[in-house]
Amino acid sequence: MTKSWSLFKAFSWPRFIRMNWIVAFELLILVVSNIWTAFQGDFTSYALFRQVSSLMFVMTFIGLVMLAVYNERTVTAPTYRLIPIHEWKFYVVNVAASLINLLYLWAIQLILYVLTLSVSFNHFPAQASGLVFGISHSDGLKNLTIFWTLMTVMGLLGILVAWSTISLVHYVTKSAGSFLPRFRQKFVNTIIYLVGVLITVRLVNILMGAIGYLSSRFFSTTELSSVWLGAGVMVAILIVETAINLGVLTKWGEPNSN
Amino acid sequence: MTAMLTIKNLKYSRNQRKILHDVQLTLDSGKIVGLLGENGAGKTTLMRLITGNAKGNGTITINGVHTPVQRKAHVSFTDHLNGFSTGQKINQIKHFYELVYPDFDGQRYQELATFLGLDGQQKLAALSKGTREKLIIALTLSRQVDLYLLDEPFSGIDSMSRKKIINSIIKWLPETATLVVSDHYVAEIAPILDEIVVIKDQTVLVHRATDDIRDATNMDIETYYEHLYEGGTDHD
Structure with a gap:
């Protein structure tokens, strides 16, 4: 049997590159742009x-x-699916390899x-310092x-839910081939795509709400319950989707045939 | 002889189209078995079912284990190298195999790679069909398992490469292991086969020892196989 750590290394390397x-x-x-x-x-x-600051969002x-x-x-x-490891370990290692590499990308961006902040800090316009740091406020830090x-x-929860939603739609539509003729698969797949879009819209709503709330409360220490509620909803979605993904993957999820 | 592979009541459908049904098969250890059938007969599907990559109904047991994850540890199969980026070098793919397969024998791979003339610095995109097949064979035979599956290793390959591949099989296949090699051209591999399994009409039509065929029918394997499709042979 393949060890999870070995699989993690094997999956991580091409993503790291x-x-x-x-x-x-x-x-x-x-x-190039700064030389110009x-x-x-x-x-x-x-x-x-x-x-x-703007490039980091695009690159992320x-x-x-x-x-x-x-x-x-x-x-x-x-x-990859020929590797002798339990499906649930395969799934977790796959997501973990992506997550760690995303964190690596974030770390580089940070x-x-x-670096650029420390170099340019003394040349900041006054209003920009306030926007970036909020340090002028008493409880800023x-x-x-x-x-x-x-x-x-x-952000992490949002990304995990986004990935698991993509997987859910992908796995379920692929597995439809186990039960249905091609025409009915198209019908079922359309419904699944719609559900996927609905979940995504809901997710974006939660994220936007949380960001809006956090921004508005930036200088306040009052309760943050609605943010935690949003996080709780995302954790719940993540658990349910992961369970469905694992079930589908184990029972019906076949890799592409040639 | 002990049973290496046992398949009972196996059936498989896709898009509500029956691909295999009522497959019963038992293969002993230490055999080289030709899995024969025309294009689309279900040879590759049967191999994917054996490895656990396709999910059918029925029982498949390899050396006493039957769950897909256990079977994967007992069977070596390389499915056209799908998943690797075309920019990856042969050495990187070998490294991947070393990482994920604890039974991968690096020494055996080096010997096979040298014998087959594989250059570790070559990128996947630059490989000809023949070299790609050689790589698949080197990777597959470098694992130390009970059952090896080769899916049409000779398709689109020149005769010199075919001979080289056949020689590599004879030289590096462990004595106690079973090899199933699928093809729809029989002539090239017939001399090394101990048994043939013919897939026709979505099931196993014939499973017979090659010596038995030659003795009982007075035909070579290729002629016998062609007769099956012409309906000129009694299958019993």
């Missing part, structure tokens, strides 16, 4: 910071999508953010910690 490609691409954009700006005589460290999104593709491709590729902790938790 991809994440590094994203970082390399990001650095290339930064270098410097050439024009407009370079400032604050402009560099702003560039990093690209990484997120790429890892989602890896998640699905791993489950549908016959080569390092870039902090404490609130900042709470804000980012909750944002990270919500």
Whole structure:
């Protein structure tokens, strides 16, 4: 039997390389655009910071999508499904490999953010310092910690639910071939896609609500129950979807045939 | 001889289309078995069912174990290398196998790779069909398991490569292990086969020892196989 750790290493390596490609691409954009700006005589460290701040979201999104593709491709590729390991371990290791690599990408983005921030901090316009830090407020640092902790938790949960929803739709539509003729599969698959879209819309709602709430309460220490409620809903969705995914994967989920 | 593979009452449908039904088969250890049948007969599906990658109804037992995850540990099968990116090098794929298969024998792989002329620095995208098949054979035979499955290893391959592949099978297949090799061309592999299993009409039509066929029918394996499709042979 294959050890989970060995499988994790095997699954992580190609994803790690991809994440590094994203970082390399990001650095290339930064270098080229800043050389161009410097050439024009407009370079400032604050402009560099702003560039990093906006690029990090784009790169994180690209990484997120790429890892989602890896998640699905791993489950549908016959080569990987021949590995002698329990389906639930396979599923967990697959998601864990993507999650760790996403965290790695986040860490790199954070390092870039902090680096450019520290270089450009003294050149910040006054209103921008307040927006970025909120440190001028008496409880700024404490609130900042709470804000980012909750944002990270919500972000991670959101990503996990998004991935498990994609898997759910994918597994169920693929498994329909075990029971139904092709025409009925199309009908059932349409319904499943609609349910998937509904879950996604609901999820985005929760996330947006949480972000809005956190932003509005940024300087306040009052109760954060609605944020935790949102997190609870996402955990519940995640548990239910994971259970369904594992059930479908074990019972009917076949990899692609050639 | 002990039963290496036992299949009972196996059936499999996809999109409500019956692909295999009522499959009964027992293979002993230490045999090289030809799994024969025309295109689309269900040879690959049967292999996928044996490995646990396809989910049918019935019982499949390999050396006493029957759950899909246990079977995967006892059977070596490489399904067209799907899942690897085309930019990956042969050495990276070998490394992947070493990581995920505890029974992968790196030494045996090196010997096989040298014999088959595989260059570890070559990328998957750059491999010809023949070299790809050689890689599949090297990876499959480098695991130390009870049952090896090779799915049409000779399709689209020149005769020199075929001979090389056949020689590698003879040289590196462990004596106690069973090899099932599927094909719809019989002539090339007939000399190394101990038994043949013919899939026709969505089930196992014939399972017979090759020596028995030659003695009883006075035909070579290829002629016998062709007669099955022409309806000229009594299957009993």
